[in-house]
Amino acid sequence: MSASKTSGRDKTGWRVAVLGGGAWGTALALAMLRADHDVRLYARDDETVAAIRDGENPRYLPGIAIEPGIAATSDIGTALTDADCVLAVAPAQALRAMLTTARPHMPKGIPLVLCAKGIERDTGALLSAIVEDMLPGTPIAALSGPSFATDVARGLPTAVVVAAREEALAAELAARFSAQNLRCYSSDDLIGVEIGGALKNVFAIAAGAVTGAGLGASAQAAMVTRGFVELRRIGASFGARPETLMGLSGLGDLLLTCSSTQSRNFAYGLALGQGKPLAGLPLAEGVPTAAIAARIATERGIDAPIITAVSAILDGTITIRQAVTALMTRPLKTETDI
Ligand SMILES: NC(=O)C1=CN([C@@H]2O[C@H](COP(=O)(O)OP(=O)(O)OC[C@H]3O[C@@H](n4cnc5c(N)ncnc54)[C@H](OP(=O)(O)O)[C@@H]3O)[C@@H](O)[C@H]2O)C=CC1
Numbered sequence: 001m002s003a004s005k006t007s008g009r010d011k012t013g014w015r016v017a018v019l020g021g022g023a024w025g026t027a028l029a030l031a032m033l034r035a036d037h038d039v040r041l042y043a044r045d046d047e048t049v050a051a052i053r054d055g056e057n058p059r060y061l062p063g064i065a066i067e068p069g070i071a072a073t074s075d076i077g078t079a080l081t082d083a084d085c086v087l088a089v090a091p092a093q094a095l096r097a098m099l100t101t102a103r104p105h106m107p108k109g110i111p112l113v114l115c116a117k118g119i120e121r122d123t124g125a126l127l128s129a130i131v132e133d134m135l136p137g138t139p140i141a142a143l144s145g146p147s148f149a150t151d152v153a154r155g156l157p158t159a160v161v162v163a164a165r166e167e168a169l170a171a172e173l174a175a176r177f178s179a180q181n182l183r184c185y186s187s188d189d190l191i192g193v194e195i196g197g198a199l200k201n202v203f204a205i206a207a208g209a210v211t212g213a214g215l216g217a218s219a220q221a222a223m224v225t226r227g228f229v230e231l232r233r234i235g236a237s238f239g240a241r242p243e244t245l246m247g248l249s250g251l252g253d254l255l256l257t258c259s260s261t262q263s264r265n266f267a268y269g270l271a272l273g274q275g276k277p278l279a280g281l282p283l284a285e286g287v288p289t290a291a292i293a294a295r296i297a298t299e300r301g302i303d304a305p306i307i308t309a310v311s312a313i314l315d316g317t318i319t320i321r322q323a324v325t326a327l328m329t330r331p332l333k334t335e336t337d338i
């Protein structure tokens, strides 16, 4: 470890292993480098590793220069050797598979920071539950909030939240990850931060679909507002704190991804609303999350008509028009009845 100073805070540089060589893994590797850490980036694909070593990740972050100093490798053991901290950045549905590869090489007792946003489709498990299942005893944290990979990679000002059940761990990680243009808040509501990040993707798809289908800005605002009610209901059933969901992971990320074509989930919904082909579009985590969130809502008796509609539209059971009619003709109710 090397002694270093960032943003006026005294701290010691860590060896950080970033697992996942996509857009977010690459951006976070750059962010960790700028926070004075010794960064190893694991990508399972040799071509991606070679490209990152050459200074760009053209498949996932085209046109963005990767500063020298990140040690890219397709050997997960090399990435994890002597690591002080691990950032898990594979898509949510791939976390279990990636941890299976990582498990034999994981140093004991180091924090694992979940950076994906989703719920496991087959089991309904939050990502922290997957880690508890596969790597018992590992200190778990989650990093979430409104943060496009391209913005973070370019070093644009961004605020995120780092959560862990132990506030001291969350605070330490937030301090170590923060740098000039990355401001990390801390939280001890791990579940709340996970749920906010996972569910906002479903509404980002819905927002894109509303835009794509030409339903208007008023419908858009109504959908996001009522979607947020559903997010809070499901969050409450997991034990998430309402104030967490009012923060960066939840409301903050809804504001970002429900309003920007830069969001892949929004772009997916946009294509859906325009009747364009969906095959070959970039990762949209909200697709599997919509299906499992709809199932969770049904099983728990939670009223979540927008999530249910998004799930049904995605599996082809109903059209967007039919969903709109169903949502608009539901029995009237008190707005505050959440
Ligand atoms: N992009 C963004 O702006 C942000 C993304 N996130 C979240 O981060 C997560 C990852 O997204 P992102 O990086 O953008 O996705 P990308 O589609 O850009 O990249 C996914 C990466 O994961 C790798 N991968 C997939 N499966 C495995 C596996 N089993 N083992 C190892 N690596 C695997 C892929 O490798 P390969 O190329 O070999 O398939 C690829 O490098 C998502 O949950 C997303 O919601 C969060 C905040 C911002």
Ligand SMILES: O=C(CO)COP(=O)(O)O
Residues within 6 Å of the ligand: 117, 145, 146, 147, 148, 149, 204, 253, 256, 257, 262, 263, 264, 265, 266, 283, 284, 285
């Ligand atoms: O979560 C994100 C920004 O906070 C990225 O959103 P998309 O995955 O929709 O691009």
